Amino acid sequence: MSDQPVLLQLPEELYARIRQIAEESQRPVESVLVDSLSLLFGELPDNDSLTPEMLSSLTDEQLWAIVHRHLAWALDSRLRELSELGKTGQLSAEEYAEMESLVEQTDRHILLRSQALLLLKQRGYDVEHRLKMGA
Numbered sequence: 001m002s003d004q005p006v007l008l009q010l011p012e013e014l015y016a017r018i019r020q021i022a023e024e025s026q027r028p029v030e031s032v033l034v035d036s037l038s039l040l041f042g043e044l045p046d047n048d049s050l051t052p053e054m055l056s057s058l059t060d061e062q063l064w065a066i067v068h069r070h071l072a073w074a075l076d077s078r079l080r081e082l083s084e085l086g087k088t089g090q091l092s093a094e095e096y097a098e099m100e101s102l103v104e105q106t107d108r109h110i111l112l113r114s115q116a117l118l119l120l121k122q123r124g125y126d127v128e129h130r131l132k133m134g135a
Contacts, residue, residue: 017059018032021058036059055112055119060123063116063119066112067113075105076106086099
């Protein structure tokens with residue numbers, strides 16, 4: 001997929017916040033914008049570009065996007081399939097490595113979601129109530 005240029009007029013206050021986040025995380029403004037849009041409209045990064053430590057610089061909306069993001073159905077389905085094969089002792093070395101990778105991705109997702117929930121709670125949200133409403 002190729003990148004598409006976008007000319008965007010931002011309110012001064014929003015740009016100031018984005019610039020602040022970029023400075024705090026020592027990243028370019030463009031990177032902060034792309035990561036933010038990916039969190040809201042795309043997939044969570046699979047690499048180490050989003051760490052639990054970086055979550056504190058995200059907006060509340062971005063944190064809620066992480067909370068409500070689900071693992072891809074195909075990833076979850078494959079992990080269940082490999083787990084079942086593992087219970088019967090029928091995993092090849094490649095499948096075992098794949099399963100370990102999927103478990104790491106799942107653990108990472110859970111860690112980011114948990115950290116996002118903690119931050120939202122610290123910011124004054126009634127997390128338990130909001131999660132029950134969304135269920």
